[in-house]
Amino acid sequence: MTYKSIVCGVTGSAHSQKAALEAAALAKQHNAALTYVYAVDIGFIKSSVGGLSTSLAEDGLVHLGDHILDYAAELAQAQGVTPKKIVRRGAVLEVLRAVVQEEKADLLVLGHEKKSFFEKTLFKGSVEDHIEELKRQTGTEVTVVK
DSSP states (O other): OOOSEEEEEOOSSHHHHHHHHHHHHHHHHHTOEEEEEEEEOOHHHHTTSOHHHHHHHHHHHHHHHHHHHHHHHHHHHHTTOOOEEEEEESOHHHHHHHHHHHTTOSEEEEEOOOOOHHHHHHTTSOGGGGHHHHHHHHOOEEEEEO
């Protein structure tokens, strides 16, 4: 299959960096557009922290996301690809779905993020638990880099 537009969800993890590099290599191979996206999802703290603290936490995560995207862009540029970078506030699945649709992506690349039982409960599962749902809702191929 030939790809025209690839979206890659990034976090600060080593698995995410591996996915970012894989997405860049695929973008280079297929001469495809590449978009890296970082979701700022503070839903897990909204119920326990309010007002100014929540706003400060969200702003801090946006700043962190910018740095993570810059690092991913450096990985892509080393492959000869200049990516688009998006930081978006909202639930991770909703952000991924929206960006995939906006970019008319035909491939979504994610890094395998192993989470503990506590994290899965806190975050209502992992993104990997929702891959089939993402495929169905976007019509886009999804690959998880391990």
